[in-house]
Amino acid sequence: RILITGSLGQLGSELAKMLRAKYGKENVVTSDIRKPDVPEDGPFKYIDVLNYQQMEALIVDHRIDWVVHFSALLSAIGEQQPAKALQVNIQGFQNIVDLAKVHKLRVFCPSTIGAFGPTTPADNTPDLTIMRPTTIYGITKVHMELMGEYYHNRYGVDFRSLRYPGVISAESLPGGGTTDYAVDIFHHALKTGEYTCFLSEKTRLPMMYMHDCLKGTMMMLEAPNEQLKQRVYNLAAFSFTPEEIAEQIRKHVPLKVAYRPDFRQAIADSWPRSLDDTNARQDWQWSHDYDLKTMVGEMLTKLRRHYPAVGKQ
Numbered sequence: 321r322i323l324i325t326g327s328l329g330q331l332g333s334e335l336a337k338m339l340r341a342k343y344g345k346e347n348v349v350t351s352d353i354r355k356p357d358v359p360e361d362g363p364f365k366y367i368d369v370l371n372y373q374q375m376e377a378l379i380v381d382h383r384i385d386w387v388v389h390f391s392a393l394l395s396a397i398g399e400q401q402p403a404k405a406l407q408v409n410i411q412g413f414q415n416i417v418d419l420a421k422v423h424k425l426r427v428f429c430p431s432t433i434g435a436f437g438p439t440t441p442a443d444n445t446p447d448l449t450i451m452r453p454t455t456i457y458g459i460t461k462v463h464m465e466l467m468g469e470y471y472h473n474r475y476g477v478d479f480r481s482l483r484y485p486g487v488i489s490a491e492s493l494p495g496g497g498t499t500d501y502a503v504d505i506f507h508h509a510l511k512t513g514e515y516t517c518f519l520s521e522k523t524r525l526p527m528m529y530m531h532d533c534l535k536g537t538m539m540m541l542e543a544p545n546e547q548l549k550q551r552v553y554n555l556a557a558f559s560f561t562p563e564e565i566a567e568q569i570r571k572h573v574p575l576k577v578a579y580r581p582d583f584r585q586a587i588a589d590s591w592p593r594s595l596d597d598t599n600a601r602q603d604w605q606w607s608h609d610y611d612l613k614t615m616v617g618e619m620l621t622k623l624r625r626h627y628p629a630v631g632k633q
């Protein structure tokens with residue numbers, strides 16, 4: 321049985337659908353600290369990952385053997401609520417990895433380009449390099465990587481992690497991230513044809529379409545242990561700037577963008593411009609399917625349903 325924490329978030333909600341389709345609805349338990357807006361298509365538990373006893377009862381009662389731990393405060397919200405981010409991101413993961421040790425669970429917990437910092441080589445950033453992040457979120461994710469590897473090496477816990485780039489999705493909304501502009505821009509393009517971007521037009525960041533994020537996550541979740549030469553891998557697809565994605569969108573619908581960088585600019589400036597994920601491609605045959613052009617086309621096709629034909633060309 322699989323447990324997903326933070327299952328109502330951008331990644332959890334879409335991974336839950338994919339895992340339930342593959343493993344059966346009853347074999348995927350979703351959980352979050354808020355209640356679902358719509359009835360869940362399988363077992364759901366309203367739970368706080370900070371409550372060790374409740375988490376242990378869930379794991380035992382539902383006979384969980386894999387945990388996909390998505391609960392976390394992301395980069396932007398983490399800077400606004402640092403104490404909560406430390407508590408949820410550090411203690412929440414500690415509970416999961418302790419439970420994994422006691423109950424022999426496989427644990428997947430995503431890391432992020434946010435685990436890198438301003439002193440990290442910014443172009444084609446390798447898996448193994450300087451990691452001195454300057455956000456609470458990044459610090460907690462470096463901690464998660466190191467603690468997961470410690471539990472793997474010392475106690476044999478089957479810990480796995482992928483450093484995600486910014487993820488762009490149509491079905492689910494992101495929350496509290498610095499890369500979220502790349503989702504917001506689509507909604508504004510279709511709603512009003514105008515968008516005020518909170519990053520400057522030249523801010524290049526590694527990004528990925530949700531289809532590829534789910535594909536890579538499923539591959540990493542299911543890879544036989546002997547295929548994994550490391551516990552944490554970079555996962556990448558392509559990088560772009562706000563003006564580059566705006567240009568692509570303008571090929572389909574009219575779009576005027578104003579650039580008003582806010583506190584998230586400093587976060588974005590501390591992150592890599594592109595990632596090197598050669599090891600993932602070599603060790604477990606990772607490859608991405610979408611590039612900027614095909615992602616923009618599919619995003620607009622999917623989102624058009626939610627908006628009256630505004631400026632449809």
Ligand code: VAH
Binds near residue numbers: 432498
């Ligand atoms: C964020 N979307 O912006 C998340 C992610 C790579 C970025 O960690 O915080």
